[in-house]
Amino acid sequence: MSRSHPDTGQQPPAEVSYPRLSARTLRFTLGAPRTFSLAPDGSRVVFLRAPSGTDRGTELWSYDVADRTERRIADPTALLSADAENLSPAERARRERTREAAGGIVGYACDAEHRVAAFALSSRLFLADLASGKVRELPAEGPVVDPRPDPAGRRVAYAANRGLRLVDLDGDHDRALVPAEPSDTVAWGVAEFIAAEEMNRTRGFWWAPDGSALLVERYDEAPVPVWHIANPARPDQAPNPVRYPAAGTQNAEVTLWLVDLDGARQEVAWDRAAFPYLADVSWTSYGGSLLHVLTRDQRTAHVLAVDLASGATSLVREATDPAWIDLIPGTPAWLPDGRLVTTVDDGDTRRLAYDGIPVTPEGLQVGAVLDIGEDGVLVSATSEPMEQHVAWVGLDGRVTTLTTDPGVHTGRTAGGLTLVASQGLDHDGVLVRVLRGDEEVGGKKNGGEEVGRIGSRQERPPFAPAVTLLALGPRQLRTAVLFPRDHVPGSARLPLLLDPYGGPHALRVRSARAAFLASQWLADQGFCVVVADGRGTPGRGPAWERLVLNDFASTLDDQVEVVSEVAKRYPSDVDPGRVAIRGWSYGGYLSALAVIARPDVFHAGVAGAPVTEWRLYDTCYTERYLGHPDEQPEVYDRNGLLDAAASLRRPLLLIHGLADDNVVAAHTLRLSSALLAAGRPHTVLPLTGVTHMTPQEVVAENLLLLELAFLRDALANVGQTAGPVAV
Template sequence: MSTDTPSDTFPRQYARTLRYTVGAPRSFAVAPDGSRVAFLRSRSGSDRANLLWTLDTGTGRERIAADPLALLGGGEEDLSPAEKARRERSREGSAGIVGFALDGAGALAAFALSGRLFTADLVAGTARELPAAGPLVDPRPSPDGAYVAYATTSGELRLSRTDGSEDRALAEPEKEGVTWGQAEFIAQEEMDRDRGYWWSPDSDRLLAARADDAPVQRWWIADPANPGSTPAEVAYPAAGTPNAEVGLWLLGLDGSRAEVRWDREAFPYLARVHWSAGGPPLLLVQARDQRSQQIRTVDLASGATELLLEEQDEIWLDLFPGVPAWTPDGQLVRISDEGGVRALVIGDRAVTGDALHVRSVFAVTDDAVLFSASAGPADTELPPGWTGLFQADRDGVSPFAPNGDGAASAVHAGGVTVLSTTSAEQAGSTVQVLRDGKAIATIASGAETPLITARPAFRFAGARRIPTAVFLPTGYDRERDGALPVLMDPYGGPHGQRVVQAHNPHLTSQWFADQGFAVIVADGRGTPGRSPEWEKAIAFDFAGATLDDQVEALQALAEEFPLDLGRVAIRGWSYGGYLSALAVLRRPDVFHAAVSGAPVTDWQLYDTHYTERYLGHPAERPEVYAANSLIEDAPKLERPLMIIHGLADDNVVAAHTLRLSSALLAAGRPHTVLPLSGVTHMTPQEQVAENLLLLQVDFLKSSL
């Protein structure tokens, strides 16, 4: 699709289209009988408001199931502060319908729109509003389709009949700060758990989380540009401070309730809940240090739990999508680090070996477990950033879908798969619908075509074989143009894989290259996708391993590419912002300028679940926090440094940048601070996102 205006520039288009996600299909769900696929997509690459669509797998025909413009009568959305916070946690920048849930037959969808409750009959193609208390979040139909449960911003968990005849509370907060049926801050931000209740397969009761954030310290985030506005109060569990108290209850539709009991003092983190017909409900609960965790079953009569499995790791235990789960015949499915390999375990047996690094489980069928994996430590043939799909059944492990040289993801049910694939050579992703492995339809994308083309050269760099992608200016000629100034463009930390076999994630790096740089993206130790040892090499040492690997990748690639090692800059956001500032503070011999966006400068100001996993508890390891802080390094600054921070950021709060800037000023070290009024950690505003790219280029060129 062409762009809206011929005067578009890449920064403007990139910001306006939310990194080319606007107009692309997403959030796929397949009916259990395979008859239809539900998904979200906006009308075009310039319209952020998602509609709910269905695709008939028999005919391949698409139709609109719910249109927010029609349902709201042409009015604008009105989002509650709680909904805005949920979207910030999930990095959601689009509008309209941003999520939905299906009943057990895949025939009824429920979703929130402007804090109101709506359902869509996916068979009839009609949508309606149900009476509900609001503003509300996260509505989910019962498996039998008779009810929709939802949480309110006032902390209630409520129930509405889908025929519109009844709306009532299942659980109400006993005091301020208590919420029922909602994931608390830490679960949303760090555990990848964005829900707080789960329906029983029989539709007669729910498991509901009760969170009390009274113990959590309060921070206040002000808007300095508007001094008359009241600061926002945020319950923020910083490292070493109390978390919200989270429990779990069985709530019957008949009014019965029972507390689900486990040793919450020893295992305070409720990380995963699974409830299916394959067995009793499963809980995964973690110790605060995340070196031990338990998988427990729930007795539905009493709420008592029984230990099914306890796992321990001397460094930490990771959480994975899709597990733990039951197979239909009652075997436990999990992902475990065993013998230096991240393996899929079914029952008591690891079914994968060292050729695969298991990433997630995306479906459990009657006869197979379907999972995604990247190349394991034994594989040296596949390119950096490759991800494939596999199945484990009674015959062993085999590819589930055609695994090319790119990256793949999928959802599956009823013999139907929605397969999304990317490659470094093609913009966006290709979404196909397959039945029994054969393509029966393609779901079109309305995303705009990028104005530039990314041309990554993938390499394993140095002795550690660090996954990297290198970008040179479009039309670059080595004999004519000579050696280029270098821009390192990392994230470089946990959960942030940047080197992937896809096109669009590399567009910003290519744009910087086209401004006259050789750009390098390096996924050093700590980033996902290689092996447990690779990911856990950063334990208690963010500053050492991640920075060392950026240097190693740079120096190794200089043997092949035209890199001017006398002019090297680095830029990054969030963990990448930390890494960028760290680079010029501790290795000015290598890095000559840095742009640091929303950096964590003092790890005692970041949250519990993330920070304590990697650095331990600050009361027990104060020396680790000091060694990984940027504040004490301020007197070392001798290179140009620009720090950028959104003043409305409630994830990495602006205090990080202000404390570093104060320390730099006290040490007499010149630097640049760019405060962004009203901007959160996501920087979703178009003008801000566009101009940030332009300002960074100007700063880097003048500094080098």
């Protein structure tokens, strides 16, 4: 397959560089409407949006469907007056786990009827009346985290200071529902590190549908090893102790409790020794509460129903897999008719299932359940990993695809209303359409009549990527190729720059302009930039994802194959004698691995926040793919970089934020030490005060410029690389 999209954009203002503009706009995401919630009667859509493409102060908005108007409900600037936003350590950690770089109102929760919305701002508690638009602050004890109204709209629960509190909507009776315990390792009502970082569960309490009780997580980090994150730029400050569950070590002890409104609580019982991971909790009006729990090796999962009288649980469904169980957002959950919604891996297709029976067709890979309605399920699904579509699956199993244009689409549905948010290669930003009804066209539902659009305030990028999407080689590797926008085919052979992520559960090659803006800018500096998704990436079926079992290092083979295929396809336009690679996180690991293991192919590498020793990464992610380090030490040795450091013969730039609590700086420092011990030249760039994200405008801009300078210099001196090339 091949799709080309010419440049139709505009040139940037001369006084603002692309790197600075990208950093200022958070890669052109600020101002996009997001985090949608639909009223069950279809009357309104609640969402978040920054006031402009360069303002990080996200606001709360409502869209009235009847008169097709938007109304700003809450403005953080007005609510805080002249006060600067003040975030608690707990809120900063929560945002780091969710990769939230914006400010202001970054999350909210509504009651069942969408009459009110609660949100935290500067660690204070606010309540918005969505009908009148009035916002008021509620009294709260301590820094507020994750406030949520009960479904009946009478009270708000919120986490604060390691306890869970409750306040009436009129502001009276703020009280500790679950008081904090004396131990600083115990917390109630928030997700532990592993759940938030690796299981996509960012919450720690769930209301009963009638608002009469809650299920509340309690975790105790006492068994988790204490690590210390120091700030070398401030030797007067003590290192920050953090509990980090590295592979092979102990996790936090997680329990779940049923708590009534008087504070009485009953522990929910399941075999926590065998199933220590609490992946998710579902409690809706369609049925009783469900738990999704996993064994530590993640090869067995149980869906459990909770007996609210005794706290006992009973098995609803068991799933097993010889490699690992994938966690699919929105599952498990009850259908209105009492059947259980899950996915099943059937052959090489991940299919939606009702009571274990597949209902979506072979070849349609289901990635998430977006919403469950009275007559069906809205899902994210695709038959082509470069695209993401929205489909409706009726209770009878009939499937209707609601999006057909190439692109990346997602959606929500409620009350006869469907919202579809779309990105594509033919337009900038996010296009949000609101649809009403289920019109039949040619015997198929089309998602309804468009009854409005929600505006985007994103900055328009200064250019449109000139990207060609391909499926290369015997493995049909999904690949994006970008040349300088003024490149004349055959006029010059350009150096190749690979720009992958390349690891499990993430895609870079998508049918959306935003995915390739930085890559296009790099191409415009004189490169042919190539982005490729190899084995382990989602959307191509379970077998493809499981090729990385015990073998992260093999993901490099796909990048090598892409270099060969691109060189064959563009023999007059690329120079395989000058190949560089850059990446961050798993992409950083891949970049460092490339120049160490395959210097015959890769001549320079930039590795940002790389994992270099998998024993230093967390339990849930690492053990899912590589097993337990005590049981398979050879797997960890084979996939790490430290033992292979002496093989480095190419220029390597290592970049790491010293405040990173996800991929800690020890990864880069240990690799640097191993390289130094082997006498291998390399460059290390430490970033003081920077975490795994780099949202700071000046840091993000200058990093890109420094990378560019390093790569240009390294590729200009390929023939002068010291030492023999060992393959």
